[in-house]
Amino acid sequence: MAYLALYRRFRPMGFDTFIGQEHVVKILKNQIKTGKIGHAYLFCGARGTGKTSAAKIFARAINCLSPVDGSPCGECEVCRALAGPNMDVLEMDAASNNSVDDVREMRDKIMYPPVNGKYKVYIVDEVHMLSASAFNALLKTLEEPPAHAVFIFATTEVHKIPQTILSRCMRFDFKLISTDKLVRLVSDVFDKTGKSYEPAAVAAIARAGAGSARDALSIADMCSSYSEGTLTYNDVIEVLGSADRRTVFGLVQKIIDSDAGAALTLVDALASGGKNMAVLAEDVAAELRDLIVCVTAKNPEKILFLPEAELSEKTALAARCEPHRLLRLLDIFTSQSNAFRFAAHPRIVMETAVIRACNPDKDYDADALMSRVVVLERELAALRAEIQKTPYIAQESHISTPTEPSAAPVQAPVQPVAQPVAQPVQQPVAPPVQPAAPPQPQPAPQPAPQAVQQPVYQPAPQAAPQPAPRPQGGEAYAVPPSKLWGNVLRKLRTNGNAVLWTVCCDVRADVQSGTLTITVDDEAEYKMFTREDHFKTLSETAASFGNYTVKIVLGSAPQENAELNRDIDELKSVFGDALEIKD
Ligand SMILES: [Zn+2]
Known part of the structure; x- marks a missing residue:
């Protein structure tokens, strides 16, 4: 007996052994069970997904005298007659028979009633290859088919089929077969043919099948004739080139x-x-x-x-x-x-x-x-993580970061005397934030604290004795404290806050440690300044010139008069509250 390709030898004979396409099989089986058979079917989908096999099973099943669960029984006289060459199930390959004459011949043949069963079935493969006039000739038959005629068209390119044909067909879409189903199919075939194999080899075959049962079985065929004994993964790789x-x-x-x-x-x-x-x-x-x-x-x-x-x-x-x-x-x-x-x-x-x-x-x-x-973001994230590891930056970045780079090279060498005063906390963390320091020959920890402190205190020496950590100058404030109040007044006026501006002209203002203290003399004024909207305007105006906050004080003088206040307190401690102080 001549060698029969595996995919022909193991072509499913019934829907029970048909793999994949459950959605198609279910409908076809129901039609067979209920006897509601259409005149034209269109099976579309990629090659090797079972279109022709399904068409052949369906053609025999609708003729079978006693179908078993929608599949042909294979034993009745019709099944036996249709198993060999016969006149009831005809096939045409439209790829090579695509002319009007071919279609006319088909039309003539289908007019004759079936010999064995109830239906005469014409399976037209690659139907999209028919010429335009062939499609027209086919359309005539589809419009008025004889009662016994069933057409099954198969195609891989459904978009090439004219709408007039499509609208007269029951369409079924065949999907690619999943790799695990192909794995089962191939192992099953190898088991039946007595071929031993490595599971990896079968997986490779199924993968190469790429959704097509026919391709997978063709590859399996090649592989099993290539290897004598057990089929290995490497065999498959070699066969596949x-x-x-x-x-x-x-x-x-x-x-x-x-x-x-x-x-x-x-x-x-x-x-x-x-x-x-x-x-x-x-x-x-x-x-x-x-x-x-x-x-x-x-x-x-x-x-x-x-x-x-x-x-x-x-x-x-x-x-x-x-x-x-x-x-x-x-x-x-x-x-x-x-x-x-x-x-x-x-x-x-x-x-x-x-x-x-x-x-x-x-x-x-x-x-x-x-x-x-993405690369930049990664590097940035790494840099950030690096910076956050240094406690100094995390704690006081608002002071040091903006002022330091410019100040460092100039200030540090000038005042080496101040070194012992340097706060020890800042020492270990200073080097990483001081990239501008290379010209200095000294060990890094020593000049560093200088660099940090200088810009903070120098522009406003009067603030030096105070413990307040807030900077008095440098880049933290766009406007120095000494000019803040004047700027606030000007801005209030230009922004149309005339009322506020007027009353502001009449009060004392003082800037210490980043706080603008407005001292008012009476309660009415105090209420006026602390009113939510006015206070907000003042705060925002002050903040627009730097990191300033606003404080409203009733009566007592701000720190500018600290010395006077101290004197008054001293007097009070001696003379008691009976003492009256006049401005
Ligand atoms: Zn039968």
């Missing part, structure tokens, strides 16, 4: 490492070996797709069906790359398919793609820029 898969993986590795030179060397090696550049781009894209699955999916093993070692290798590589960059790389290699088709030198297209992929910084599209932003 995937020996250069390692090179492709290496190429992706180099691309991720942005090593354009090494990547181009690999492209050269593959091109010299006769590899088609368009196929190489597809292989690289497939590899990148695997990496994206590894880095995004929770269960990549269930999606990729790869041996463990290979899966962990890919996962490790994927982890080295931003998911966003992987998407960008994938886009680079998938978007080239048209370029390859029309390119005079496909190798140049490939090399350009590789160089673009290796150098996001020489690329100005949004994705490339995004990749660069």
